[in-house]
Each structure stands twice: as C-alpha cells, then as structure tokens.
Amino acid sequence: MELRQLEYFVAVAEEGGFGRAARSMNIVQSAVSQQIARLEREFGVLLFDRSTRHVRLTGAGERLLDEARLVLAASRRMRRIAGDIAAGDDGTLRLGTLHAPGDRLYRALNTLASIAPRLQVRPRRLTPAERLAAVRSGELDAALVRALRPSAGLEALEVWTDPLYVALPADHPLAGAPGLRLEQLGHLPLRLAAREANPPFHDLVTEACGTAGIAPPAGPPFTTLQQTLADIAVGPPSWTVFYEVTSLPTVHRIAIRPLTDLSVTTSLAVAPGPPGPALRHLLDALYRTANT
The missing domain is CATH 1.10.10.10 (Winged helix-like DNA-binding domain superfamily/Winged helix DNA-binding domain)
Structure with missing residues (x-):
C-alpha cells in the first residue's frame, strides 16, 4: 500500500x-x-x-x-x-549539564523554551569525562563543559566565562590581599582533584601554574568543596582554586580571594561541523543569558 x-x-x-x-x-x-x-x-x-x-x-x-x-x-x-x-523547532535535544553559577542554566533553558517551545531538552548530569565521551559516541547531542579545548571528535563553542577563586587559611599572610596571582602561591601545597576526575579543569590550573613560573607542591587531593575547605581550615597551610556554583561559601578560618590572572570558560562540546538548527537555538539561549 x-x-x-x-x-x-x-x-x-x-x-x-x-x-x-x-x-x-x-x-x-x-x-x-x-x-x-x-x-x-x-x-x-x-x-x-x-x-x-x-x-x-x-x-x-x-x-x-x-x-x-x-x-x-x-x-x-x-x-x-x-x-x-x-528547522530545530521540534524534537529532543540531549544535553549534558553542569552546575552553573546562580540560576544561569535554568534561565538559558527557559529562554530556549521561548525560542522553540516544542523543542524538548533531555538533561543529563554526568562527570566531565563522561559528558565528553557521550558527545563523541552520539549518546548526547551536546554538553556543557568547563575549560574545554578542541580535541579529536569534538568542537568547543564558548558560551560564558567565570572568575576563579582561591581559598587559603585566614591567618596566612596572603589572606589580607584583595586579590591573588598564581605566582604568589607557588610555595603553598595545592589541593587539586586528580586529573581523571576533571581533565579539562585540572589541565587549566596546572598549565596556568607553569605559565606563571610556579610548581606548587601537591597537597591532599580536592574532594568536595565543603570538605576541602574544612581540611584547609584545620590542616597545614595549603590552598585550592575553585569556581562559584551557587554562591561563595563562608567558612570559619578560611579566606576566599579572587584569582586575578586566571578565569574559566564554559563551552558547549559538540560533534565537529556546523551546528544544526536545534543547537543554534540552544547557543542563542546560552548567549542571551551569559552575562545576566
């Protein structure tokens, strides 16, 4: 028939x-x-x-x-x-997501809903390495990843940039500065997550330290922000670097200062080639909410 x-x-x-x-x-x-x-x-x-x-x-x-x-x-x-x-006005967009500062991601998705009301976003929360692997395999259409650089099977479309912060003991001599540069921190042990936990961010920090001419001793590994700040507060002097997710924490005996010579860019990881209409709608929504 x-x-x-x-x-x-x-x-x-x-x-x-x-x-x-x-x-x-x-x-x-x-x-x-x-x-x-x-x-x-x-x-x-x-x-x-x-x-x-x-x-x-x-x-x-x-x-x-x-x-x-x-x-x-x-x-x-x-x-x-x-x-x-x-045309990108209908269908399902499979998106790897992350914790974004404030409600930025929610505002971006609300903006996308106003641009393409019938386009459904299916968010997935995975580790950075899992997000990248899922985009390469086609399991995800795109993924938001911090500190991403182009690599085989992926393209990085920058969507926003955020400041980084240093946390160190409140009684350390550097704690009184309004802002800190990496070159000032070379003598203190650095608490950084293992590379396999977040390769893009790990590489961003270690390469920036090398560019600044420092090689800080390795401190205990970064686990969670809350636990790491608690350990810095009571342990031998050390420091860590992090980005804001909800708001800057307030922890007894911890000083948090802006890192003035390094920031982190969030990109949309996609398959190589021009993005299709649905991804262009998503990028439009992300750009509209990047600085609000």
Missing part, C-alpha cells in the same frame, strides 16, 4: 468519480483507476461499485474511507513535525 493510492481512493470518494478525481489531481484517469485496482487487490475487497453510471462506495469502501483519511492526516502531521525538527 502506498500513500498515493490512499490519496486516489479519498479523491474518488469525495469527487464522486474517477474522471473528476483525476482532473482534480491533474493526472490521467487511467492512473487513478490502476492504482485503485491495485489497492483493492491488496486489501482483497472492492472499494467502489462500478456497476452504475455513478461510482459509489461499497460497504467496505465506506468503512475504510475514514481509516484512509486518518492515515493521510497522520502522514501530513508526520511531514510537518519532520520539517519542524529539521
């Missing part, structure tokens, strides 16, 4: 004859007759009574006419949705 045959069937029923149906569709009558005959052979029933001057639906034809109309309506709807998906 072909959709074209159903279109001919409905046209003959609505026009009341093969000739009139053919004229309404700008085709020859023989083509309509042949396709209707094929449809009847496939169904094993007669759709039209041809024994009188006027073509009339048989009982089977009357029963199947509404079904044919439903199939054609579903086909038109499917074509319309497919067109909307191709």
Whole structure:
C-alpha cells in the first residue's frame, strides 16, 4: 500500500468519480483507476461499485474511507513535525549539564523554551569525562563543559566565562590581599582533584601554574568543596582554586580571594561541523543569558 493510492481512493470518494478525481489531481484517469485496482487487490475487497453510471462506495469502501483519511492526516502531521525538527523547532535535544553559577542554566533553558517551545531538552548530569565521551559516541547531542579545548571528535563553542577563586587559611599572610596571582602561591601545597576526575579543569590550573613560573607542591587531593575547605581550615597551610556554583561559601578560618590572572570558560562540546538548527537555538539561549 502506498500513500498515493490512499490519496486516489479519498479523491474518488469525495469527487464522486474517477474522471473528476483525476482532473482534480491533474493526472490521467487511467492512473487513478490502476492504482485503485491495485489497492483493492491488496486489501482483497472492492472499494467502489462500478456497476452504475455513478461510482459509489461499497460497504467496505465506506468503512475504510475514514481509516484512509486518518492515515493521510497522520502522514501530513508526520511531514510537518519532520520539517519542524529539521528547522530545530521540534524534537529532543540531549544535553549534558553542569552546575552553573546562580540560576544561569535554568534561565538559558527557559529562554530556549521561548525560542522553540516544542523543542524538548533531555538533561543529563554526568562527570566531565563522561559528558565528553557521550558527545563523541552520539549518546548526547551536546554538553556543557568547563575549560574545554578542541580535541579529536569534538568542537568547543564558548558560551560564558567565570572568575576563579582561591581559598587559603585566614591567618596566612596572603589572606589580607584583595586579590591573588598564581605566582604568589607557588610555595603553598595545592589541593587539586586528580586529573581523571576533571581533565579539562585540572589541565587549566596546572598549565596556568607553569605559565606563571610556579610548581606548587601537591597537597591532599580536592574532594568536595565543603570538605576541602574544612581540611584547609584545620590542616597545614595549603590552598585550592575553585569556581562559584551557587554562591561563595563562608567558612570559619578560611579566606576566599579572587584569582586575578586566571578565569574559566564554559563551552558547549559538540560533534565537529556546523551546528544544526536545534543547537543554534540552544547557543542563542546560552548567549542571551551569559552575562545576566
């Protein structure tokens, strides 16, 4: 069965004859007759009574006419949705997400909903390494990742940049400065998460230390921000570097100062090549909310 045959069937029923149906569709009558005959052979029933001057639906034809109309309506709807998906106005966007400062990500998704109301975002919270692997494999359409650089199988589209902060003991001599530079911190042990936990951010910090001419001793590894700050407060002098997620924490015996010579950029990791319409809508939403 072909959709074209159903279109001919409905046209003959609505026009009341093969000739009139053919004229309404700008085709020859023989083509309509042949396709209707094929449809009847496939169904094993007669759709039209041809024994009188006027073509009339048989009982089977009357029963199947509404079904044919439903199939054609579903086909038109499917074509319309497919067109909307191709335009980025419908469909599902699988997005790897992260903790963004304040409610920035939620505002970006709300903006996206106003741009493309029928485009559904399916967010997934994964580790940075898992997000990148999922984009490479096609499991995700895109992922937000901090400190991402282009690599094999990925492109990085920058969307916003955020400051970084240093946490160190409140009684340390550097704690009184309004801001700190990396070169001032080379003598203090650095608490940094293992590279496999967050390769992009680990590389950002270690490479920036090298550029600043320092090689700080390795302190105990960064675990969670809360636990790491608690350890810095009671342990031997050390420091860590972090980015704001909700708000800057307030911890007894800890000083938090801006890092003046390093920031972190969040990018949208996507497959190589020009982004499709849905990703362009997402980028538009991210850019609109980047500085608000």
